[in-house]
Amino acid sequence: MRAKYVILALLILIPSFVNLGVPIYNREYPELIGLPFFYWFQTLWLVASAGFYLAFTHIKGKEQ
Amino acid sequence: MIGLDVTIVFVSLFLVFIFLGFYGKYWRRGNLNHVHEWSLAGRKLGTTLVFFLIGADLYTAYSFVAIPSGIFAKGSLYFFAIPYVMLTFAVALVTMPRLWTLSRERGYITASDFVKDRFGSKTLAIMIAVTGIVAELPYIALQIVGMQSVLTVMLAGSVNSQAVQEISLLIAFVALAAFTYTSGLRGATLTAVFKDILIWITVIVVIIAVPISIGGFGNAFKQVNQSYVTLPDSLVPAYATLVLGSALALYLYPHAINGVLSAESAKKLRKSTALLPLYGVGLAILALMGILVYGVPEAMNFLSGFPESTRGILVVPSLILFTMPGWFSGIALLGIFVGGLVPAAIMAMAQANLLTRNIIKEIKPSLSNNSEIRITKISSTIFKFIALGFVFTVPATYAISLQLLGGVLIAQILPAVFFGLYVKSLRKLPLIIGLLVGIGSGIYMIAAANNFGPLSSSLFKTYFGPLYIAVIALAFNLAIAFGGSAILNKSATSQKKNQ
Numbered sequence: 074m075r076a077k078y079v080i081l082a083l084l085i086l087i088p089s090f091v092n093l094g095v096p097i098y099n100r101e102y103p104e105l106i107g108l109p110f111f112y113w114f115q116t117l118w119l120v121a122s123a124g125f126y127l128a129f130t131h132i133k134g135k136e137q
Numbered sequence: 138m139i140g141l142d143v144t145i146v147f148v149s150l151f152l153v154f155i156f157l158g159f160y161g162k163y164w165r166r167g168n169l170n171h172v173h174e175w176s177l178a179g180r181k182l183g184t185t186l187v188f189f190l191i192g193a194d195l196y197t198a199y200s201f202v203a204i205p206s207g208i209f210a211k212g213s214l215y216f217f218a219i220p221y222v223m224l225t226f227a228v229a230l231v232t233m234p235r236l237w238t239l240s241r242e243r244g245y246i247t248a249s250d251f252v253k254d255r256f257g258s259k260t261l262a263i264m265i266a267v268t269g270i271v272a273e274l275p276y277i278a279l280q281i282v283g284m285q286s287v288l289t290v291m292l293a294g295s296v297n298s299q300a301v302q303e304i305s306l307l308i309a310f311v312a313l314a315a316f317t318y319t320s321g322l323r324g325a326t327l328t329a330v331f332k333d334i335l336i337w338i339t340v341i342v343v344i345i346a347v348p349i350s351i352g353g354f355g356n357a358f359k360q361v362n363q364s365y366v367t368l369p370d371s372l373v374p375a376y377a378t379l380v381l382g383s384a385l386a387l388y389l390y391p392h393a394i395n396g397v398l399s400a401e402s403a404k405k406l407r408k409s410t411a412l413l414p415l416y417g418v419g420l421a422i423l424a425l426m427g428i429l430v431y432g433v434p435e436a437m438n439f440l441s442g443f444p445e446s447t448r449g450i451l452v453v454p455s456l457i458l459f460t461m462p463g464w465f466s467g468i469a470l471l472g473i474f475v476g477g478l479v480p481a482a483i484m485a486m487a488q489a490n491l492l493t494r495n496i497i498k499e500i501k502p503s504l505s506n507n508s509e510i511r512i513t514k515i516s517s518t519i520f521k522f523i524a525l526g527f528v529f530t531v532p533a534t535y536a537i538s539l540q541l542l543g544g545v546l547i548a549q550i551l552p553a554v555f556f557g558l559y560v561k562s563l564r565k566l567p568l569i570i571g572l573l574v575g576i577g578s579g580i581y582m583i584a585a586a587n588n589f590g591p592l593s594s595s596l597f598k599t600y601f602g603p604l605y606i607a608v609i610a611l612a613f614n615l616a617i618a619f620g621g622s623a624i625l626n627k628s629a630t631s632q633k634k635n636q
Contacts, residue, residue, distance in 0.1 A: 085227045092380060093222035095373045101366050107348070107355030108425075110365045115219045116421040119414045122223045126230060126411035134404050 146467025158316030197285025206449030208427030253277030335472030358369030358528025391487035
């Protein structure tokens, strides 16, 4: 049971850590189709965080 | 001057919008004389509809106007809106299903209902309701500024443009008030879906067509300086605290909670919340328009005809008008126009619930169900027109800065609402004092940061660099709420021992 709560917590904490860790993505290169890293990384990270959150919802959903 | 095709498409789609608003009354019929039927659509919305409805809270004029405008004027700092929306759904996933479950069990309609029941304090509940109503007003005003920006661009160069603009806004608001009065949240939900379809078509087409027509994103980035390409190091603390503070605040706004409580089940709520970051992709595209516009000389030339302070809010509609065919501009501009109208309806509805249930009913508990729903409907209409009057009398840039203040205020109800859901040790008196200190210090810092003049910044210079004021004020507030509760609980247990 404890392992499940650790996983649930990580699924919320990992995307949050990246979002608040500005120096992780505050750079110009590599560019993607002319967009600086700063912009394209954060935009694609939206899709990744939806993945984290869906996994959270899925694990949480089984419990009820 | 715009072509006739733009106007025809714009007006016909607006008529469809109004029709949907009224049709909402017949959609999933319920007795609209019950508060939860009128303002929560009978708590029957599934994953998809909650997705659209809460998406409507996100995709407001804030995304069409304030963010692209900020990026256009100041650069990359304003891209904070993207990690902010990601983080806010993490906050929501942890807090909202619990609030939903308690509300279903105990019949809460507002956050203030929960606080009153949880802490047994009328004072705290009323303070939370007042904070919600006040913080929401400039948010509605911002929606109207967004609608105004569309009309300004459409009417540029025509005679009497100011008068035509004000009359158009008035007509739009009368129609909005009429259908929210009759259909409640059902009307808002249907129009939210319609609005989102238009907006998605717009962002997808713009993000493909504009970079191609200007020869790639790179060409737009060549026109701007380095502070548009990456974030200057000095602004990193500002960026991170703007992300944190805004993410914590969004789900405290009355309209967001209203959307949450209309979900059919906690599971469906979780699922739609988990998917909502995808919505942010559209927001990111809109934000990028603040830079793309630098690559479109016709649009820049058009914008230079306006005073510098108002150029920003016109960025998105001008970019669309100067890069897209007329009929498509009509679709996109209407999408932005109703993109302000739908959230305004939901916000005014949430304000009305707070006013009626948590203020008027507290003062006059004998209020009957019928009077409650009538006062709710009427006050939701009044709130819309207060916001409209506000926009007609003060400059647009002022509405945006007051919205910054709204964010600082609403964040201060966090200890009672979010921590109240999970932390048993919190006590009402420290929460009340914390709220007051949070609001007082927040207002002081905002005034000081702007040298006690017109508001343009929500950042306060500290030892750690400039930080978002909402976060600093919330830190004071939390310290008092938790510290005070710990002292009270300790003295309560030692008294018990002595007895």
